[in-house]
Amino acid sequence: MKIVNVQTDKLSIPLIKPFKTALRTVEKAESMIVRLTCDDGTIGFGEAPPTHVITGDSLGSINYTIMEVLRPLIIGLEVEKREHIHQVIDRAILHNTSAKAAVDIAVYDCLAQKAGMPLYQFLGGNANRLETDFTVSVNSVNEMTRDAHEIVKQGFTTLKIKVGNSTINEDLERVAGVRQAVGNQIKLRLDANQGWRAKDAIAIIRKMEDMDLGIELIEQPVPSWDFEGMKLVTEHVDTSIMADESIFNPKDAARLLAMHGCDIINIKLMKAGGIAEAEKINTLAETYGVECMVGCMVESKVSVTAACHFAAAKVNVTRCDLDTPLMFASEPIEGGANYRQSQITLSDAPGLGITGVNFKKIKRGEGN
Secondary structure (H helix, E strand, O other), X not given: XXXXXEEEEEEEEEEEXXXXXXXXEEEEEEEEEEEEEEOOOOEEEEEEXXXXXXXXXXXXXXXXXXXXXHHHHHOOOEOOOHHHHHHHHHHHOOOOHHHHHHHHHHHHHHHHHHHOOEHHHHHOOOOXXXXXXXXXXXXXXXXXXXXXXXXXXXOXXXXXXXXXXXXXXXXXXXXHHHHHHHOOOOEEEEEOOOOOXXXXXXXXXXXXXXXXXXXXXXXXXXXXXXXXXXHHHHHHOOOEEEEOOOOOOHHHHHHHHHOOOOOEEEEOHHHHOOHHHHHHHHHHHHHOOOEEEEEOOOOOHHHHHHHHHHHHHOOOEEEEEOOHHHHEOOOOEEEOOEEEOOEEEOOOOOEOOEEEEOHHXXXXXXXX
């Protein structure tokens, strides 16, 4: 089954509410949708969002990388030879992980379709259901507590609270306010998005522990490059510390795991460069006895569905942060993962189960 064409289309979906972190504010989900066509008519879908402050990718660089760099190299290749295709993609250009991920996902979609299997079965088949948390953007204490209360009313039992863009006292006030608003039965995860220094992170986490706020984990408390800082925080607090931006590839994972610099790893396909590299990271983590979460950027249901399949396939993936499709003002993606609040179900359709993208639906503002 040979690759005969690769096409891209720009997708832009307004969010119901701006998504705010310590690194950026996003009002619409933009991405490049990839369609990879094989000589037997099989079409595989992939996607790459621009996340300048994390991966360094822009819409322009993604499109150029896919259409001008990768497309000429993979046209004519047989999708069954995925190791060779992965090697070609990886060596074609440095970094540009989101563009690589989009093509990699499309290849896996085609392979699973040919096998007549949903992708989660093709990758391991552990389960076909997942539960995601829901993210509370960083805002004023009052707004965050209102948002958290509304999310819990919708049936979510785990919240991911964004912090790290202001003073330690303000972050502490936000977390305490959310905990008071939702009660003690709701799981709280914090994501500082690299917003603290190591000593400050230790200080605020210890305060939260003393206040008995019941935080499940803290995600990426220090800058991505500060591996020693990650290790320091991990060693000096009782709360679990999760690495996100510090780990893009298996080499990053091997280094931090060998240092015992984190308790959990957040795998994102757009950081890793696709499913092939994500599998390596998960295997490394499992070898060290470290569990993984699968997360996402502000992406549409195309690549998030791929992340869902990967997460569902793996026993070592014990947590999910795959909520972005729930943030959209419309849903133009046909097929894929089925969301019912926090519950995600994967169909038995071959591959990703994506059947198309309805661009007109975005313009009309229709959706779920």
